[in-house]
Amino acid sequence: MSSAEEQKMWSKMSKKNGWNHPAFYFSINTNGWSKEFYQTYHPDQLFFIQKFALLTDDPTETISLYESLNQAYRSGLNTNAPSKYQRQLIKYVNEKSYKSIIEFAQTVTPNDLDLKNFTNSFITKLKDRKVANALPQISWNGAENRFHNFIFSKLLAGNLRSKIDGKPIFKKIWPAVSITLFINLLALVIVLFFGIRLGRYLYEHPTSKQAKIWRVLLYVFFAMPLFWLATLVLMAAPGNFFSGIPSLQPGETPSILTFLRPRNLGFLVLPVLSIVLNVTVVVAIHMYRSLRDTGQQKFMLAAQTRGISARQLIRNHNQPVAMFSILTVVGNSIPALISGSVVIEIIFNLPGIGRLLWQSLYGFDWTVVTGLLFFSIIFSVVGQLLTDLAYQVYHPEMTSQT
Amino acid sequence: MKYSGQYISSNKTDGLLKWAYTVLLFFIMISFFAPLIANDKPIRVKTSNKTIYPILSSKSYKSTCNKEDCKILRTPIPFSAQTIDVRAMHAAPGSLGGEELQYTHLLGTDGLGRDVTAALIYGSRTALWISVLAALLAFFIGCVYGLLIGYYGHDRVLVTYRQWICSIVILLLTGYGLLVISHLNQATILSDTNGAFLYMGMALLVSSFFYYSRNMLSKGKAIPVNLDGIGMRVVDLIKALPALFIVLFALQLVEQKRIYYLIILIAFLLWAGFARHARAEVWRMRSRASVQAALLAGKNDLWIFRHEILPFIVRPLFVSLAFSVAGAILLEATLSFLGIGMPVDHVSWGTLINDARNHNSSWWLLVFPGLCMLSLIWAIQHIGRSIESRLQYGNQLLSIDEKRS
Numbered sequence: 045m046s047s048a049e050e051q052k053m054w055s056k057m058s059k060k061n062g063w064n065h066p067a068f069y070f071s072i073n074t075n076g077w078s079k080e081f082y083q084t085y086h087p088d089q090l091f092f093i094q095k096f097a098l099l100t101d102d103p104t105e106t107i108s109l110y111e112s113l114n115q116a117y118r119s120g121l122n123t124n125a126p127s128k129y130q131r132q133l134i135k136y137v138n139e140k141s142y143k144s145i146i147e148f149a150q151t152v153t154p155n156d157l158d159l160k161n162f163t164n165s166f167i168t169k170l171k172d173r174k175v176a177n178a179l180p181q182i183s184w185n186g187a188e189n190r191f192h193n194f195i196f197s198k199l200l201a202g203n204l205r206s207k208i209d210g211k212p213i214f215k216k217i218w219p220a221v222s223i224t225l226f227i228n229l230l231a232l233v234i235v236l237f238f239g240i241r242l243g244r245y246l247y248e249h250p251t252s253k254q255a256k257i258w259r260v261l262l263y264v265f266f267a268m269p270l271f272w273l274a275t276l277v278l279m280a281a282p283g284n285f286f287s288g289i290p291s292l293q294p295g296e297t298p299s300i301l302t303f304l305r306p307r308n309l310g311f312l313v314l315p316v317l318s319i320v321l322n323v324t325v326v327v328a329i330h331m332y333r334s335l336r337d338t339g340q341q342k343f344m345l346a347a348q349t350r351g352i353s354a355r356q357l358i359r360n361h362n363q364p365v366a367m368f369s370i371l372t373v374v375g376n377s378i379p380a381l382i383s384g385s386v387v388i389e390i391i392f393n394l395p396g397i398g399r400l401l402w403q404s405l406y407g408f409d410w411t412v413v414t415g416l417l418f419f420s421i422i423f424s425v426v427g428q429l430l431t432d433l434a435y436q437v438y439h440p441e442m443t444s445q446t
Numbered sequence: 447m448k449y450s451g452q453y454i455s456s457n458k459t460d461g462l463l464k465w466a467y468t469v470l471l472f473f474i475m476i477s478f479f480a481p482l483i484a485n486d487k488p489i490r491v492k493t494s495n496k497t498i499y500p501i502l503s504s505k506s507y508k509s510t511c512n513k514e515d516c517k518i519l520r521t522p523i524p525f526s527a528q529t530i531d532v533r534a535m536h537a538a539p540g541s542l543g544g545e546e547l548q549y550t551h552l553l554g555t556d557g558l559g560r561d562v563t564a565a566l567i568y569g570s571r572t573a574l575w576i577s578v579l580a581a582l583l584a585f586f587i588g589c590v591y592g593l594l595i596g597y598y599g600h601d602r603v604l605v606t607y608r609q610w611i612c613s614i615v616i617l618l619l620t621g622y623g624l625l626v627i628s629h630l631n632q633a634t635i636l637s638d639t640n641g642a643f644l645y646m647g648m649a650l651l652v653s654s655f656f657y658y659s660r661n662m663l664s665k666g667k668a669i670p671v672n673l674d675g676i677g678m679r680v681v682d683l684i685k686a687l688p689a690l691f692i693v694l695f696a697l698q699l700v701e702q703k704r705i706y707y708l709i710i711l712i713a714f715l716l717w718a719g720f721a722r723h724a725r726a727e728v729w730r731m732r733s734r735a736s737v738q739a740a741l742l743a744g745k746n747d748l749w750i751f752r753h754e755i756l757p758f759i760v761r762p763l764f765v766s767l768a769f770s771v772a773g774a775i776l777l778e779a780t781l782s783f784l785g786i787g788m789p790v791d792h793v794s795w796g797t798l799i800n801d802a803r804n805h806n807s808s809w810w811l812l813v814f815p816g817l818c819m820l821s822l823i824w825a826i827q828h829i830g831r832s833i834e835s836r837l838q839y840g841n842q843l844l845s846i847d848e849k850r851s
Contacts, residue, residue: 267823279809
C-alpha cells in the first residue's frame with residue numbers, strides 16, 4: 045500500500061534493478077492478471093492484486109478493485125482522527141490478512157465515502173465472479189524476464205555483486221575460500237599422517253595395556269563435540285599470538301597470504317589443532333576397524349602361511365587394502381569438514397567461507413550465499429573425484445572393465 | 447608384535463558397557479525427574495495446622511508460611527533453570543546465593559545468575575528428548591524411503607507410455623486445483639461456490655478414468671522406472687551439502703524460532719543416512735533366493751516385506767538409530783552454541799557454552815556442560831558399538847553355518 049509518489053519511486057527503482065519483469069519465460073496466471081503489473085506495483089501490493097485477480101476476468105477491473113482498497117486505506121491514514129472501521133482496515137492491510145479484509149468488506153456498512161466505495165465494489169465483484177475466472181492461462185513473456193536477465197546480463201557477464209558492499213562476489217569469495225581450503229588441507233595432511241599410524245599401532249598391539257588406554261581415549265575424543273573442543277583450546281591458549289586481531293595492510297582483504305605472514309602465522313595454529321584433534325580420532329578408528337576386517341580375509345592367511353613376518357604382513361598386505369575404506373571416509377567427509385569450518389571460523393574469528401556465509405545470511409545477501417553453496421558443492425564433487433583417482437593407486441583393478 | 451587378524455572377535459563382557467548404561471540411565475532419570483531435583487518452589491511446606499505442596503501449584507506459598515513453626519522441605523537444588531539470582535552473577539562453583547545467601551550454587555552461575563546445576567539438569571531434557579524425537583522422525587522417514595527405493599529398485603516398477611501421460615495430467619490438474627484452493631480459501635469463497643470443487647472434481651474424474659481404464663492403459667511398451675537411481679540421487683544431494691549450510695539457510699527463512707522447527711530440521715539432516723542404510727540392507731536381501739522363491743510363489747510385496755525382508759534388517763537399522771541420536775544431540779548443541787538452535791527461553795547445554803565464550807573467566811560454564819555432553823554422547827555411542835559388534839559376531843557365525851550346510 046503506497047501513495048502515488050512512493051509508487052513512482054518504486055517503479056523507478058525496479059526499472060533500474062530489473063525487478064519490473066516476470067520471473068520466467070512463461071507464466072501461468074488467470075484472466076484477471078496482466079504481466080504489466082510487475083512494472084508498477086511493489087511485491088507487497090502484488091500480494092493483494094494476485095488475490096483480487098481471481099475475482100475478475102479483466103486486468104483493469106482487478107486494478108480498479110485494488111485502487112479502491114488503496115484509496116480507502118490511504119484516506120484512513122491521512123485523516124487525523126480515523127474512524128473505528130478505518131483503523132480496522134489499516135490494521136488488516138498492515139497484517140496482510142486478506143481473509144479479514146474480505147470479512148470486513150462483506151459485513152461492515154461504513155459511513156465514510158472511500159470505505160463505502162471499496163465495500164460496494166467488492167461486494168459487486170463477489171456477486172459477479174465466475175468459475176471461469178480461475179481457469180489457467182499460459183502467457184509467453186519472451187526474453188524480458190528476470191531469469192533471462194540473471195543468466196545473460198549477470199551470471200555469464202560476470203556481473204554478480206554483493207548486496208552489502210557492492211563488490212563482485214568472486215572477489216569476496218576467493219580470499220575466504222583460500223583460507224578455509226588451506227586450513228582444511230593442512231589439517232587433513234596432519235590427520236592422515238597421525239591417524240593412519242595410530243590405527244595401525246592399535247592393531248599391531250591388540251593386548252598391550254598402553255593400546256587399551258589409547259582405545260578408550262580415542263572413543264572419548266570421538267564423542268567430543270568440535271565446538272567444545274575448539275572453545276577449550278581457545279581458552280587454554282595464551283592470548284596475543286594465537287588469537288586476537290590479525291595485522292592487515294591498508295586496503296587489504298584478508299586472505300591466506302595475510303595469515304602466512306610471520307606476524308599472523310600464530311592465528312592458524314589453534315584452528316588447525318582443533319580440527320586435527322577432532323578428525324584424527326575418526327581416521328584412526330576407521331583404520332583400526334578396516335585393518336581388523338581385512339585381517340580376517342583369506343589372502344592374509346595365505347600370506348601368513350608363506351612365512352612373511354608380522355610387520356611385513358601388516359604393512360605390505362593388510363594396509364593397502366585397508367586404505368580403501370580410509371579414502372572413502374575422507375572423500376565423504378568433505379561436506380562435514382566445511383560444516384566444521386563454520387564453527388571453527390566463528391570461534392576463532394577467521395574470515396573463511398563459514399564466517400562469510402554467516403555474515404551474508406544475516407545481511408540477506410543471497411548472491412553471495414548462492415555462490416558459497418556453489419563452491420561447497422564443487423568441493424564435494426572434486427573431493428569425490430580425487431577419491432576415485434586415489435582408489436586406483438591402491439586398487440589398480442578398479443580401472444579394468446571386468 | 448603378534449598378528450591376531452584371523453580370530454573372530456568374540457563378545458567378551460565389556461567393562462565399560464555397564465558404565466555406559468549407567469550414564470545413559472542417569473541422564474534419562476534426571477531428565478524425567480528434573481522438577482523434583484531442581485526447583486525454586488519447595489516440595490512440602492508444613493505448618494501447625496496444615497500441609498501444602500507448592501511444587502504442584504502455581505500459587506505462592508509465602509502467605510501461609512510467616513510463622514516460625516513452618517517446616518519447609520526443599521528439592522536438593524533450590525533453584526530452577528529460570529531462577530535469576532541477582533546476588534550471584536558469574537559466581538564461581540560453591541559460592542553462596544539465594545535471597546538471604548542461604549544456598550550454595552554447586553557448579554556456579556551464568557551471566558544472569560541462573561544456577562548451572564539446574565541448567566544442566568533441565569538441559570538434559572532438551573538434549574535427550576529433542577534428539578530422540580528428531581532421530582525417530584528421521585528413522586521413520588528414512589527407513590520407509592530407503593525400503594521402498596531399495597525394494598522396487600531400478601526394474602520392478604513398470605510404467606507404460608499411456609500411464610505416464612495420464613499420471614502427468616492428473617498431477618498437473620491436482621496441483622493447479624490445490625493452488626487455486628489455497629487462494630480461494632483465503633477469499634472465503636470456498637464455502638459458497640463450487641469453483642474449487644471443480645478442479646478437484648476434474649482430478650477425481652481423470653483418476654477414476656485412470657482406474658476404470660487401467661487395462662487399456664497398461665497396454666503398449668512398458669518402461670522400467672529407475673526408482674533406485676532417482677531416489678539415491680536425492681539422498682546424495684542432501685549428503686553433498688554441508689549440514690550447517692542447510693541449517694543456516696533454513697533458519698533464515700523462518701520468522702520465529704520454535705522447537706518443532708528444530709526437530710524437523712535435525713530430522714531432515716539425518717534421514718538421508720537412514721535412507722542409504724535401509725536401501726543397502728534391502729538391496730542385500732532382495733537378491734536372496736528366499737525372496738526370489740517367494741516372488742515366484744506369487745506372494746505379494748507386503749508379504750515378502752513382512753516375512754522375508756524386515757526380520758533380517760531391523761536390528762542393524764536400530765543400531766544406526768542409536769548413533770544418530772548421538773549425532774542429533776551434537777547437532778542440537780552446536781546450533782544452540784551458535785545461537786540459532788533453541789528459542790531464548792529454553793535451556794540447552796550449547797547455550798551455556800556460548801555464554802562461556804563471551805566471559806573467558808567463567809570456566810565452569812564451559813567445562814561442566816561439555817562434560818555432560820561428552821559423557822552422554824560417549825555412552826550412547828558405546829552402547830551402539832557394543833550392539834553392533836555383537837550383531838557382526840552373530841553374522842559371522844551365521845555365515846560359517848551357511849558355508850557348512
